[in-house]
Amino acid sequence: MTGKQYGFIVQALAEEARRYKGLGDSMYHKKLTVTLQAAINTKQLDRLFDGFDEEQLHLIAEALEATANRRQTLGMTFDAVQMQEAAQLVREAKQQRESEWIARRFQEGIA
Numbered sequence: 001m002t003g004k005q006y007g008f009i010v011q012a013l014a015e016e017a018r019r020y021k022g023l024g025d026s027m028y029h030k031k032l033t034v035t036l037q038a039a040i041n042t043k044q045l046d047r048l049f050d051g052f053d054e055e056q057l058h059l060i061a062e063a064l065e066a067t068a069n070r071r072q073t074l075g076m077t078f079d080a081v082q083m084q085e086a087a088q089l090v091r092e093a094k095q096q097r098e099s100e101w102i103a104r105r106f107q108e109g110i111a
Contacts, residue, residue, distance in 0.1 A: 068080040
């Protein structure tokens with residue numbers, strides 16, 4: 001995770017939280033705000049995703065995608081592509097975490 005990608009995550013979460021507040025969706029706004037606070041409070045970028053659960057990782061990826069789509073519409077193609085790459089990085093981290101969880105379950109004989 002680079003500093004620029006981290007910046008895109010914080011920016012996308014803030015934009016989406018503001019957008020959902022304006023739409024009156026207080027539950028989704030609150031989830032985005034809590035996730036934004038957790039991202040802002042992160043001290044180590046290499047361990048950024050460790051502090052988030054799967055739902056929050058999904059929220060981050062969705063916020064990045066939605067913001068990238070708006071940027072693409074505004075003609076800000078370079079930012080849009082970088083946000084989409086950051087969203088892919090978040091999705092890969094989520095997928096890796098889920099795969100590790102499934103592997104642990106099989107080792108424990110639970111799954």
